[in-house]
Amino acid sequence: MTEEQLINGCIKQDRRSQNELYKLYFPLMSSIALRYAPERDEALLYVNGGYYKVLKSLKTYDQKHTLATWIRRILVNHIIDEFRKQQKYIANIELAEHINDLNSADYNIGESHFDVEDLRAMLNTLPVVTSKVFNLFAIDGYKHKEIAERLGISIGTSKWHVNEARKKLKKQLEATAQKEKKVII
């Protein structure tokens, strides 16, 4: 079945097509969800909730973007919505402009190899909001302005969370890299 046939089948609420599309995009959707949810069960809830919205919105899919990109966008939006439901108020931290951005910082960890599970574990150690903002910015490519609008926080707060995340992740990456070096030696 082609992707177009699958989409048409899903629009007609054909359960087999829905299953096929689910199978096809499950790895992608679960990879996104796992970054936002520490537990697999929670991630699966995100995946299913997001896929439900995908099915509901398939009629509006205009093929300007690839289906994968479109699904990714819907899923991330769904996760943000769910997160906002859970967290009515999100810390709003106004930071002065002078606070250093860590973009330009150079960490000597580039050669190290990091396991997927290690990276997920590191993300999970971050405070919930910080982790979400970092995910949105660094991995899903949202702009600070978009994040601020979606989460109802200021742009400064979004930046602060990203910086906080980088600081904390940097420490963890370095620690992990050090361990690796010792093992190699």
Place this chain on the structure above:
Amino acid sequence: MSKIDDIFKKGLDGKGMEYSDGAWVSMEQMLDSKKVGFFTRYKAYVGLFSLLLIGGAALWCVNLSDEGSRSDIVDTEVPEDANQEILVQDMAIHDSVFEQNIQLDAEATVSNPVKNNSISYNDLVNKKLGGEGFAEIEKVTPAEGNNKIQLAVNDALKRDHDLANQNKQAGISGIWEFAGESAGGILDKDIQGIELSQVEEVKVESSGVFHSASVPTLTALEIKPFVQNKNVLTFGKLAYLPNPNKKILGLYVSPFGEWMSYEKSVVLPISSSDDQGNLGESTATPTYNYGLLLSAQKGSWRLGAGVGLMCFKEATHYALEVVHYDYETKLTLTNANYTTTPRGTPVALLSEEKIDSTLVQNQVAVCEGCEVSMSYVTVPINLQYNFGQNRLSYFGELGGSASFLQKAKGTYAVLDEQNEVQLLDLATTNQVNKVLWQANASVGARFWVNSRLNVWSSLGYGVGLNSMITSYEQKPTSRQVRLGVEFKLR
């Protein structure tokens, strides 16, 4: 893009789970399920509340019914030779006797248990009452405002057996006055007879034919109430007085709602200080709670316990003072002949020197607009003393409660050991105490709608005995206004 971002993007993007049939099963369930409505979402709470309400009401009704049918409450006896006299003995041995249905019928006259709502009549009754019919006394209630007793006569003047069912529409009720206190009325232990003086003519419809008949004249009704204190007994209060002859525990159940506001007393750790404005303001938000209380009363003392849902809400606002120096620098030639490149280009050494500095102070608002909430299931226990036995009575109460943390959410700013503000996500942190102990005191008033039902309100003050947050001592003090409805179970 930062290198760190890159590591995580490359490391995590696209690294998902393998498809499993189990995942699809749960997806299918979601697709099959309908939109969840309010009732479905809260069905557990609605169910529990309904169960408690229905259970309480059922107990109340059962108890009421039991009392109405207990032969020891109304024990009637008709003297053999007293054709126009009914004796009601030991009528008022229960505190709520004047709320009961009292039927004087054939079975009652021979000391059998009274059957509620039964239409029972026979020649004996007819004969004793005299005249063409007889009356059943349906209800005895104290009339308001004076020493009168109201006897509601059941729905028919029954002339004979055949007409009984057709007489449903006809009916009379009369008010019979009896001698008041000054005349040695019901306040005396040995009560004088009550003269039933009202006589009315009523029309009884039977197959379209109207018959006239007189209400049987009951010339005397003797009531022997339990011994009461003369000074407090009046009819207006009688239904609400405890029965001194029966030392039984009164049992009550009461659903209540509560408005609560709280403050917290904060004791910072030794290493912390708010001298520099490190700790800002937080404002507690009033909450609405509810619960159910069960209590047992003996005399004026009442011991109560129950369960309730309690929530603390707080809008937090912490301020950080960030101080740093901005430096103005200029480049200075330190060594004009520092070195030479391999191609022979001379290299000079320049150094950047500070020529001025500015102290910059910034106020950083942390968690502005944050709200945290901590939900508890609370189990209160309290001892209450009741003042007065009037329809409107008052009480004072002392007690305590153990509140078990159910859910905490929101972002909370606390100071850590290094005196730095840390944002705690209450949903995941373990720095919230699981059990909160509180001591409470309150005063209130209770208004009896009838002998089984009252509404009450109280104003209370609570003091937390332990801290809500483990990071530093933060004990809540709360003010509560409660409003409840109380059913008397027995």
